[in-house]
Amino acid sequence: MARRHKPVDFLAQLEENLRQALRRCEESPSDQVRADPGAVIAGLCAEFELEPIEFDFDSVTRSSVEETPVWDFQGGVNTELHGQLIWFRYPFRGSAPLLRHAARTSHGGWTGNDVHDGYVEVNLRGHQLDQPSITRFLESKRVEIERFVSAPNETARQYNERLYVQVENLITKRKRNLDHIAGLDAELTVPLFPADPARRVDIPLARTEVRIVDRDDRREPSLGQDIYEDVLRTLTSFGLAMERLPLTAGKLQEPEIRDLALFVLNANYEGAAAGEVFHGAGKTDIRLTYRDRDAFIAEFKYWDGPKSVAGALDQVCSYTVWRNTKSALVVLVRDVKATTVIAGIDFTIKGHRQFQSVDKPISVEEPGAYVLRSNSDPDRLISLAVIAVVVPRPTRVVEAGAAAKT
Known part of the structure; x- marks a missing residue:
């Protein structure tokens, strides 16, 4: 049958x-x-x-009982019944x-x-x-x-x-x-000789000084573009390090990952006065505040569907910011295909009510670059870099896939 x-x-x-x-x-x-x-x-x-x-x-x-011919030998004769x-x-x-x-x-x-x-x-x-x-x-x-x-x-x-x-x-x-x-x-x-720069998360002896650029004209202060790009490189390298340590990274929740990133950033950068330049706010974000306004914002979120990214965008747009604030959204991916998450992130950002424009869509290989509007003032724009970090699960006790089981 x-x-x-x-x-x-x-x-x-x-x-x-x-x-x-x-x-x-x-x-x-x-x-x-x-x-x-x-x-x-x-x-x-x-x-x-x-x-x-x-x-x-x-x-x-x-099955249901079916009708079928059967054969019987009676008296040396093959009889169909x-x-x-x-x-x-x-x-x-x-x-x-x-x-x-x-x-x-x-x-x-x-x-x-x-x-x-x-x-x-x-x-x-x-x-x-x-x-x-x-x-x-x-x-x-x-x-x-x-x-x-x-x-x-x-x-x-x-x-x-x-x-x-x-x-x-x-x-x-x-x-x-x-x-x-x-x-x-x-x-x-x-x-030891230095690791490949693309894989390195430096903890320098002399930290890079972060300066907020004060304009001589009427333009407002902002984080220097070179420092912003360097911070993004550091966060990207931090994400790659997590991907290479699935047993360790798989045990961490968003606040713990934020704290590790905060440690790395403050080991790499310092403010005009000695001491920490980046500080934590809430459970999952990192902020660099200058004159009571945020010049840099970073959010860490595990992907839990479009709502998780939308919530992070709402948070970024709610801060009191300068006219050209820089920000980063680190999306942690677990148990979902990275390409599926990448497409979901891009779709969610472009559909957000505070979306302004896209400079470079996010991809599996590189961070994306988007621009959002502040909730308090649509003329205050927020540059948003989006970084996807795959956090593998440690080896599972039971998985499908053995050839002899198929």
Whole structure:
């Protein structure tokens, strides 16, 4: 009744599944391997294990009874009789490819085409079927299935044991090597050469002085464009650093991420007088205030649909600002495709009631540049840079995707 499945080389597929698991061991983030190797091992084994077969005999279903010809040998003569046909589906949990392979390679009455994703289909046909004969058939089929699954489940047990041993061995070796590297790095007296500027978040000994430009004419003060661009580079590098440390970053909420960014900014910049130039306000924002007005505003928000960005824009536009205030919106992305979020951010900003113009739409690779109007005065414009930061989840305990589970 159901579609047929093409034969596949299950054993070769199983070996490829194991190779993928070992490749993932090498690709697992180093901070996760060092901090919690047991969780990495458990996550990889759960993803690539071969799930044993378990039938649910209490949930068997059937088709309608159909008319079908049956043949009977009576007195040496093959006689066609009017008969009945019923299909039964036995649901199961576990690896369908494993059960299908066992059916194809066994010498029983099953074939690989009897096994489908999530159920096995068998039929009963006969002349003058009745309830007692159907009950006997179902009871005998249950005994047959319970006996049959013991062999594929032993295959699953042996493979899973092999998978665990090899994954544990490789992760343990990586952790040992990473711990050695960390210790060696700490012991060496030779200075480190600088990281690539694109990946660096500098903590300088001499901090850059932030000056608010006072105009000689009637124009109002503003944060210098060169300093603004440098602040944006620092925030972008800070975001890249978070992406490379998913185990650490994944535990942080918006206020904690704001506080870390505040630490980095104040380590890089200082005001005309010594001391902090940037300060926190509320739970998720950073502000640089000059003469009781904000010259720079930064907001940190996890993406939770367009409403999260709209709320951040409302907040930015509500501050008391100079005529040319600079701002940044850092959107933290988790468990959503980055391209989906990028499109949502751009659409939400352009649809906001205080939207003025766009200089450069946001993309996956680069921040966007937009202009908003202040709530208090439409002539006071706010330059808005939008930075998307992907915050990966640490390795999960259970994930779909193993080849032998499909």
